[in-house]
Amino acid sequence: MTQPTFRVDVCKEQFVFSAAHFITFAGDICERIHGHNYGVRVSVEGPLDENRYVVDFIALRDAVLVQTQALDHHVILPRDHREILVSQDDKETTVRFRERRWVFPNEDAIIMPVVNTTAEEIARVIAERVREQTMEQFGHALSFIEVAVDENCGQWGVCRLPWKLSE
Numbered sequence: 001m002t003q004p005t006f007r008v009d010v011c012k013e014q015f016v017f018s019a020a021h022f023i024t025f026a027g028d029i030c031e032r033i034h035g036h037n038y039g040v041r042v043s044v045e046g047p048l049d050e051n052r053y054v055v056d057f058i059a060l061r062d063a064v065l066v067q068t069q070a071l072d073h074h075v076i077l078p079r080d081h082r083e084i085l086v087s088q089d090d091k092e093t094t095v096r097f098r099e100r101r102w103v104f105p106n107e108d109a110i111i112m113p114v115v116n117t118t119a120e121e122i123a124r125v126i127a128e129r130v131r132e133q134t135m136e137q138f139g140h141a142l143s144f145i146e147v148a149v150d151e152n153c154g155q156w157g158v159c160r161l162p163w164k165l166s167e
């Protein structure tokens with residue numbers, strides 16, 4: 001007989017973060033900098049605990065909020081892009097793509113460990129960070145964490161990670 005599976009989803013109005021970014025696509029087309037009011041949904045799957053919870057909604061909600069608030073009102077830049085080159089001195093973050101150049105105060109910039117700041121990649125980073133942040137609290141019995149990032153009212157990039165870190 002197939003066993004039931006359980007999941008908790010949190011998708012709150014407070015999870016919206018407003019951030020600027022630009023990506024490259026189709027090889028070498030580099031977007032102009034623009035912003036989105038990103039939305040986030042997070043799901044975790046696993047067995048029920050003694051409360052008959054997968055995890056406490058409130059604990060998961062609060063962990064996601066830490067991540068979305070950290071991104072709010074920043075420009076998100078890729079650390080690992082081959083041609084979008086990001087450098088920092090003690091005051092400013094400078095970004096170059098071929099002949100184009102952008103300069104931001106350091107406190108406005110977030111350099112994310114991604115190749116391109118797509119919704120999928122941002123979802124992966126949030127998933128890794130929420131997993132790391134809650135691992136001790138939620139324990140090791142969960143199976144998956146999934147994070148979905150909405151760039152524009154229904155355009156979602158989704159990343160699903162195993163709960164357990166690979167050996």
Ligand SMILES: Nc1nc2c(c(=O)[nH]1)N=C([C@H](O)[C@H](O)COP(=O)(O)OP(=O)(O)OP(=O)(O)O)CN2
Nearest residue numbers: 022023031034036117118119120151152155156157
């Ligand atoms: N799978 C993905 N596709 C696209 C992504 C992405 O992250 N994952 N990102 C983009 C661009 O960032 C693009 O800027 C998306 O923004 P959007 O505002 O939706 O683009 P539009 O110009 O069509 O929006 P308007 O509503 O006209 O402002 C593209 N694809």
